[in-house]
Amino acid sequence: MKALVTGGAGFIGTHLVRNLLERGLEVVVVDNFTLGKQENVDCFKDNENYKFYNINIEETEKFCEQLKNENIDIVYHLAANSDIQKGGKNPSVDYNDTFMTTYTVLEYMRRENIKNLFFSSTSAIYGDKKELLTEVTGDLHPISYYGGAKYASEGFISSYSFMNDFNTVIFRFPNVIGPNLTHGVIFDFVKKLQKNPNELEILGDGTQTKPYLYVLDLVDAIVKFTLDIEMKKGVEIYNAGVETATSVTTIADIVCEELGYENVEYKYTGGNVGWKGDVPKFQYDLTKIHNAGWQAHHTSDESVRETAKYIKEHY
Amino acid sequence: MKALVTGGAGFIGTHLVRNLLERGLEVVVVDNFTLGKQENVDCFKDNENYKFYNINIEETEKFCEQLKNENIDIVYHLAANSDIQKGGKNPSVDYNDTFMTTYTVLEYMRRENIKNLFFSSTSAIYGDKKELLTEVTGDLHPISYYGGAKYASEGFISSYSFMNDFNTVIFRFPNVIGPNLTHGVIFDFVKKLQKNPNELEILGDGTQTKPYLYVLDLVDAIVKFTLDIEMKKGVEIYNAGVETATSVTTIADIVCEELGYENVEYKYTGGNVGWKGDVPKFQYDLTKIHNAGWQAHHTSDESVRETAKYIKEHY
Numbered sequence: 001m002k003a004l005v006t007g008g009a010g011f012i013g014t015h016l017v018r019n020l021l022e023r024g025l026e027v028v029v030v031d032n033f034t035l036g037k038q039e040n041v042d043c044f045k046d047n048e049n050y051k052f053y054n055i056n057i058e059e060t061e062k063f064c065e066q067l068k069n070e071n072i073d074i075v076y077h078l079a080a081n082s083d084i085q086k087g088g089k090n091p092s093v094d095y096n097d098t099f100m101t102t103y104t105v106l107e108y109m110r111r112e113n114i115k116n117l118f119f120s121s122t123s124a125i126y127g128d129k130k131e132l133l134t135e136v137t138g139d140l141h142p143i144s145y146y147g148g149a150k151y152a153s154e155g156f157i158s159s160y161s162f163m164n165d166f167n168t169v170i171f172r173f174p175n176v177i178g179p180n181l182t183h184g185v186i187f188d189f190v191k192k193l194q195k196n197p198n199e200l201e202i203l204g205d206g207t208q209t210k211p212y213l214y215v216l217d218l219v220d221a222i223v224k225f226t227l228d229i230e231m232k233k234g235v236e237i238y239n240a241g242v243e244t245a246t247s248v249t250t251i252a253d254i255v256c257e258e259l260g261y262e263n264v265e266y267k268y269t270g271g272n273v274g275w276k277g278d279v280p281k282f283q284y285d286l287t288k289i290h291n292a293g294w295q296a297h298h299t300s301d302e303s304v305r306e307t308a309k310y311i312k313e314h315y
Numbered sequence: 316m317k318a319l320v321t322g323g324a325g326f327i328g329t330h331l332v333r334n335l336l337e338r339g340l341e342v343v344v345v346d347n348f349t350l351g352k353q354e355n356v357d358c359f360k361d362n363e364n365y366k367f368y369n370i371n372i373e374e375t376e377k378f379c380e381q382l383k384n385e386n387i388d389i390v391y392h393l394a395a396n397s398d399i400q401k402g403g404k405n406p407s408v409d410y411n412d413t414f415m416t417t418y419t420v421l422e423y424m425r426r427e428n429i430k431n432l433f434f435s436s437t438s439a440i441y442g443d444k445k446e447l448l449t450e451v452t453g454d455l456h457p458i459s460y461y462g463g464a465k466y467a468s469e470g471f472i473s474s475y476s477f478m479n480d481f482n483t484v485i486f487r488f489p490n491v492i493g494p495n496l497t498h499g500v501i502f503d504f505v506k507k508l509q510k511n512p513n514e515l516e517i518l519g520d521g522t523q524t525k526p527y528l529y530v531l532d533l534v535d536a537i538v539k540f541t542l543d544i545e546m547k548k549g550v551e552i553y554n555a556g557v558e559t560a561t562s563v564t565t566i567a568d569i570v571c572e573e574l575g576y577e578n579v580e581y582k583y584t585g586g587n588v589g590w591k592g593d594v595p596k597f598q599y600d601l602t603k604i605h606n607a608g609w610q611a612h613h614t615s616d617e618s619v620r621e622t623a624k625y626i627k628e629h630y
Contacts (some may be wrong), residue, residue, distance in 0.1 A: 088478065091425070095418065099467075103410065110406070127473065138453025141473045141550055148474025152414075152467030158442065158456045159463025163403065163592060235456055277478060 002026040004072045006057055006105060007079030009036030011180045012120070015219045016076060021047055023227065028070055030063070032056050034097060035082060035182050058100035064108050074116035074226060077105045083183050084124065084146040088277045091145040098149035106160040115165065117157070118226050121172045121237075123210075123282055125151040134285040135172075135237045144277030158235055167231035171222065171240040174284065177307040178215030185248060185274075186304060189255045190311045197261045203274035206249035206266065209281050211242045214298035214306065221294045229292070238292070239284040244300040248274070251304050258308040317341040319387045321372055321420060322394030324351030326495045327435070330534045331391060336362055338542065343385055345378070347371050349412060350397060350497050373415035379423050389431035389541060392420045398498050399439065399461040403592045406460040413464035421475040432472070432483045433541050436552075438525075438597055440466040440487065449600040450487075450552045459592030473550055482546035486537065486555040489599065492622040493530030500563060500589075501619060504570040505626045512576045518589035521564035521581065524596050526557045529613035529621065536609045544607070553607070554599040559615040563589070566619050573623040 003020050007013045008029030013036065020027050026049045029041060033054070044050040055063055057079050081087050081097035102119070109117060124147030126133050126140050142148045154170065161168045181187055192200055221240050225231075246254075249266070256264050273280045286295070298306065318335050322328045323344030328351065335342050341364045344356060348369070359365040370378055372394050396402050396412035417434070424432060439462030441448050441455050457463045469485065476483045496502055500518075507515055536555050540546075561569075564581070571579050588595045601610070613621065 091422070091475070091478070095471075099471075107406070125470070127477075136454035138455070139451035140453070141477070142470055143474060143477040145474050145478060148470045148472075151470030151473070155440070155457055155463045155466030155470060156414075157463075158466070159458060159460050159592075160406070162442075162456070162458040163406070163460060277474070 001073050002028065002071060003074050003076060004028045004030065004070070005076045005078060006030050006101060007036060009033060009038065009041045010078060011182050012176060012215055012218065013078045014040040014180055015215050016078065016222060017041070017044060019219050019223050021049055025049065028053065028072065030055050030057060031079070040180060057104050058096045060104040060107055063104045064111055067108060072112065072114050074118065075105055075109060075114060076118045076222070077102060078120045080120065081146065084144050084277060085275050087145045088275060094145040094149040098146055099152050102153035103156060106156055109166065110160060110164050115167055116231055117166050117168045118222060119153065119157055119168065119170045121154055121170050122147065122150045123172055123174050123284070124279065125154065125172065126282065128279045129282065132283055132285045133239060135239055135288055143279065161235050165233055167233055168235045169225050169231060170235060170237045172237065173218065174211045174213050174241045176213050176215050176218055177303050179310045181307060181311065185251055186255060186307050187311060189252055190259065190308065190315065193255065193259055193261055193264065197264065199265045199267055200252055201267045201269065202248060202252060203269050204248065204271055204280070205268050206252070207247055207272065208274060208278070209245045209247040211245045211283060212300045212303045213240070213242045213296055214303035217296040217298055221289070224294055238289045239286060240289055241284040241286055242296040242298070242300050243286060245283055246300045246304050250301065254301065254304050255308045258305060259312055316388050317343065317386060318389050318391060319343045319345065319385070320391045320393060321345050321416060322351060324348060324353065324356045325393060326497050327491060327530055327533065328393045329355040329495055330530050331393065331537060332356070332359060334534050334538050336364055340364065343368065343387065345370050345372060346394070355495060372419050373411045375419040375422055378419045379426055382423060383427070387427065387429050389433065390420055390424060390429060391433045391537070392417060393435045395435065396461060399459050399592060400590050402460045403590060409460040409464040413461055414467050417468035418471060421471055424481065425475060425479050430481055431546055432481050433537060434468065434472055434483065434485045436469055436485050436487045437462065437465045438487055438489050438599070439594065440469065441597065443594045444597065447598055447600045448554060450554055450603055458594065476550045480548055482548055483550040484540050484546060485550060485552045487552065488533065489526045489528050489556045491528050491530050491533055492618050494625045496622060496626065500566055501570060501622050502626060504567055505574065505623065505630065508570065508574055508576055508579065512579065514580045514582055515567055516582045516584065517563060517567060518584050519563065519586050519595070520583050521567070522562055522587065523589060523593070524560050524562040526560045526598060527615045527618045528555070528557045528611055529618040532611040532613055536604070539609055553604045554601060555604055556599040556601055557611040557613070557615050557618070558601060560598055561615045561619050565616065569616065569619050570623045573620060574627055
């Protein structure tokens, strides 16, 4: 069985590629090192089941031409701009890296007659909603370019899946953290504290509270729902999350603890969001994915702590 | 006040442009005559408030360059591939004409600091659902490339509206018919009967039943919700429809009556849909738009009859 992992040199992709190779699959990775890193995939390069392409996925025709006849059985489409804050400054980032990459993957699958798709969607498609988010929640208004581009991707995936009889699994990810993380609040806090261990600037008022899912828990779920459980015709959507959540102030506390800094003064920038397009609070209803036989091993706080430890050791 | 109407030489666009000019607005029309027609806009060319650009809207940079400094106050974005069946054969049609045109319009508005947007969405974003469709219905899975591209457009519009403080009104159109119609089931029936008045091929089993909204009723609503009622920050979505609906067999009956053909033998191709991606039955909950002060004057059957008369006289 042969898998294509787009964004396979990225944070989540690397862990997925390792898992798939360990299961004996052939794995083709496409990445252009926008957020992915060469060093993340160096460890795979001697594996005869591993193949790498450096391509800008948003260039649809070039991608389809270069990967022609790879005889892929399943596509794991992870490539995207995962830095929402960065995308807020220039919408072409999410248009190209988050939306156009999806369009390319769908066209590639249609032309090459590939039937199995896993897509990494996001809580950001829901926009800023107060209620517990279920997979069938309606009235969705994404507020970031990232959320809009993922929402758009889901729309195209739905129609391509129907028109071409794809078997599609979509996970809507919350914040995902753990080894190899490239950006985000934990990362920022570690960097700020390394510069100045006495004071920590916190965007917003610190009350923003979200579930943080550990990347290895997520990768277990991805593999389970695409390889262990048979994929079916149509689109199956799961909120893939963790029931607990962590506030930004708690993240600061955990990071300070793990880095051994005491009496750090928190300086809040104020307001209830970190930046325009930030969703300050959300939580998933996880009934569907739990009933299907998966739940996260790490709580949100545990994930934050593990990630802080990792960043401390590696940066 | 100056309006930009994309797709302004098209079926719905022409009626909107006439209405806006009659209200004394300056109107800039962009169309590339894919479905629009030169003859539709010939009547406006001596009006000093009217200006026309022949541009492929999907070419974002070219569009933004050519319409720079037009000082537009409101954009009515109607340009799209409205022929779902045609788009089913080649997804690039809806990618370019339905989705990319929206992306261009949003980028143009962002760069030129235009704040008011009307967008023509569609019932096709709901996919094939059995229940009455409300604006907040969730679990949407568009099944045609057209529906997917409009769904994607709504996602981008949501994020652009939030990030740039747009005042946005979205109407989800049902089938819209009336003078200047360019394609669709009524059009097909008239053409087939003109070729052979004894027999009529009907795609599907004739039971597909949808609301048909009269174009002049729709244009009244568009103008009302963008000019008479103050537009507000954020995205306001309305199902713009008609409470009644017409089956395909009833359409055939009405067309035969209006064309004066008797004893026509109906030959059904069978199956409950006309083509792959066709949604055989749907109906809107119209509470929201009715409560806001608008409802259609023509029933669905009346709209079909008026349209059949028009096509008979003009083709």
